[in-house]
Amino acid sequence: MSEGLTRVGSMITPSLLTATTALSALARAGMEHMVVAPGSRSAPVAYAAAAAQESGALRVHVRIDERAAAFTALGISRSTGRPAAVLTTSGTAVGNLLPAVMEASHSGVPLVALTADRPPELRGTGANQTTFQPGVFEAFVRAQVDLVPDDQNPAAETLDRALAAAGGSRTTAPGPVHLNLGLRDPLYPWTEEDHVFLRNWAVELAAELAENRPARIAHPWSVFDESLVRDSPDIATGGLPRDIGTTVREHNVRGGGIAAPSGENHGKRTSTPDGVRAVVMAGDGAGPGTARFAAEAGLPLLAEPSSNARFGTSAVHSYQNVLELDLVDQVDTVVLIGRPTLSRHVANLLRRKDVRVLAVRPGPVAWFEEGRRDEEVVSSFHEVLDLIGPVRKGWFETWEAAGVAAGDALRTQTNFLPALTGLHVAHAVWDACAADGAVLVAGSSNPIRDLDLVALPGDPVAVVANRGVSGIDGTVATAHGVGLGTGRPVRVFLGDLTFLHDAGGLLMGHGEEVPDVQLVVLNDNGGGIFGKLEHGAVAQDERYTNTVERFFGTPHQVSLPDLCAAYAVEYSRADTAIELAALFAAPLRGRRVIEVPIDRAGLREFHQGIREAAQDAARQFLAKHPAGE
Known part of the structure; x- marks a missing residue:
């Protein structure tokens, strides 16, 4: 003062x-x-x-x-x-x-x-x-x-x-x-x-x-690339070089190749003489530097949507399905960046006694206590290069092709259905954000998992998701905040319960600054994710069918058009892929809710079917082209 x-x-x-x-x-x-x-x-x-x-x-x-x-x-x-x-x-x-x-x-x-x-x-x-x-x-x-x-x-x-x-x-x-x-x-x-x-x-x-x-x-590790926030671009890689490829090439020149591993391996399986079999796991907040590192190091990249690393040439399609194949048994090292939050298969891989985990953290993180997991913490990608040694010939190519086979089969199987599913909508939402540059806010439960299954690596999509505690509360308001903070249009992909839980986030006083926000509500009249979990199997026992539906399915009778009218928000409905594409083709201006009704009956069986189709296709490829051949 x-x-x-x-x-x-x-x-x-x-x-x-x-x-x-x-x-x-x-x-x-x-x-x-x-x-x-x-x-x-x-x-x-x-x-x-x-x-x-x-x-x-x-x-x-x-x-x-x-x-x-x-x-x-x-x-x-x-x-x-x-x-x-x-x-x-x-x-x-x-x-x-x-x-x-x-x-x-x-x-x-x-x-x-x-x-x-x-x-x-x-x-x-x-x-x-x-x-x-x-x-x-x-x-x-x-x-x-x-x-x-x-x-x-x-x-x-x-x-x-x-x-x-x-x-x-x-x-x-x-x-x-x-x-x-x-x-x-x-x-x-x-x-x-x-x-x-x-x-x-x-x-x-x-x-x-x-x-x-x-x-x-x-902390630089927790903020996004300049594609989301357009000031101080170099801060976004957590102190890492913008051109990770130069780093790798210089490393090779100095040492005549990537250096051999240094130090002890803490009892983990040692790399085979023909090279390390490592994968890069990009969890929430990993950042775009992770994608550049994986590409130049020649390692398969398993990138969750909110990692902001799901782009480039190294990201493996449909990696969740590939993780269920025997190929994962050959992994000897995981380079971990960010916080994985979506998959038990990833959690199982990180817990394996024979797998070395190199956790790249340039600074402390709030969600992890040292000593709670068996891993080696390193502060930069430079250290990773020193520790992993050369990569086995053909290792990345095998993961890449297996992912493409799984992803193609998954999409083919999904497209056989006459009605829209969460996977159709997730694919369309991701492509729309890649096309118009909208920031994608992903709701918890099924939406972010649907994105994880079908979002194709390509142009970077800026993704925000509340994965700290992974709650469904506050998603609508968070999206409005992202729009106000960045000045960019925001597209939200969320389920009906997530939307209803935070419907109050639509309330704006007269004269308040209104961001451009489009909310794509996947309305399956309840909590569809529980059908994919163990509760879905319990529900098949008629003694518990009604209990599971009431306490987990939580069906409702809310009219979304009426709710939107009450909050003075534009409303549209899309029952077909063509209708959804037409809505996405229009400029994203003001606030609009797009309701996409789907049926959650049979959701468990549907996901089992597409998972089997994807994995069968990948297995057939691997039978003809074993890893490294």
């Missing part, structure tokens, strides 16, 4: 001083967006936010539902690498932030929970709308501050330390922080000095930021 404003400060309402101190610290830490949920105790911060928006210092969004507000801020922060704050009043409003804070913690997202509270003298007195807010997020935040400042300078220093923790350190992953502000009455600007103070503060803050807008604070 400037000297002039500090001098006036003795006459300023204390709650406004606290509010402006907090927002100044956030803006200087890189915050550009703030999401405000209305409330009385938080009013001083809301007034300060309004002044900051008017001056151009901040972009402020209002949501009446605190959970939707939190996930909107999460989407902004995850897609930009900058802290975004969500503001709530006191009481139960604070509790509504917990799901987004949990997701931010496990995803390494610098979300800021900014909660208003009663001052300490009112806590524990029975004061209305008062609960125990300090420490409410303790298990998930990187720092927490209970701030009731009497002296603004120490308060600013405390806030700066807390916000620095959101960006992570050498030993701590990025993640959310909690700033709890105990605010005393009055809670609004009520003197002329207050009005002048707010205006001058906001103008000076905007001028300061115009000269020095801070860079992102999130």
Whole structure:
């Protein structure tokens, strides 16, 4: 705060001083967006936010539902690498932030929970709308501050330390922080000095930021490539060279070939004399550098959709089906980047006693405790090259061809069906995003798994998915946040229950900034994923058929057209592939829900059939072309 404003400060309402101190610290830490949920105790911060928006210092969004507000801020922060704050009043409003804070913690997202509270003298007195807010997020935040400042300078220093923790350190992953502000009455600007103070503060803050807008604070490993966020492009590879191929070629020249493995192999199966049989596993958040590394190193790449590495020449088609073949028994090394979240086959491979796992992590991650899994952590792809040695001749080509055979058979088998399935829609959604550049937000449960089965490697598609805790809550609001943060159109692929769970995320106040968001709702009237799990087999026993349908299938009678009309969102329905393609061909502008009705009856049998067809085709290829031949 400037000297002039500090001098006036003795006459300023204390709650406004606290509010402006907090927002100044956030803006200087890189915050550009703030999401405000209305409330009385938080009013001083809301007034300060309004002044900051008017001056151009901040972009402020209002949501009446605190959970939707939190996930909107999460989407902004995850897609930009900058802290975004969500503001709530006191009481139960604070509790509504917990799901987004949990997701931010496990995803390494610098979300800021900014909660208003009663001052300490009112806590524990029975004061209305008062609960125990300090420490409410303790298990998930990187720092927490209970701030009731009497002296603004120490308060600013405390806030700066807390916000620095959101960006992570050498030993701590990025993640959310909690700033709890105990605010005393009055809670609004009520003197002329207050009005002048707010205006001058906001103008000076905007001028300061115009000269020095801070860079992102999130760890480079957790932010996307310039295809999603178009500033500081080199940060996106986690400190790795943009041209990984040059790195590999230089490595070969220096050593006359890729260096032999160094050090012990911790009891794992040693590479065969004719070369390593390694695969690259790209989990959530692996990043585009992973695809470049795999291509130049000549290794098969198994890339989940939200890895943002599912492109290029190394990504194996239909890799989930290939992992069920005997070919996987030959794998001796897994190069792991990011967090795999979709497949038991991948989890089984990582647990195998005879497989060496090289986990590439340039910094700490929130979702893993050292020593909990048998793996070797390395900080760069350079180290991987030193450790794995030469790759067996023909190894990548075998995986590539097996994947193509499996993928072709899967699509052929699927196309025999007269009606649309989740796989048809997933394929169309992925292709549409590749064509028009929309960011793809993938819902949990079946949609992201359908994408994993059929999304073809090709042009990069920017994918966002809440895989930190993999919940279905907040998906609609997260997508709106991604659109607001990136300024790009967003296409969401989600199931009906995920959509209904966060229908409140569609609610926008009059005059609010509205992103371009298209929601493709795969409506199978319930929870189709449970039919593919063990519960689907249990349901075949007539003693449990009704139980499984009621408690897991959870059918509903919601009319999506009526729901969309209530929220003033455009609605369309696609019953055929042609209708869906026509909707995708139109420019993605404004907000629209596209409902695609499908039948979940027989879903378990359908997936068993396509899996068998895919694996049979791959086995036939491998019988004629064994690995390495």
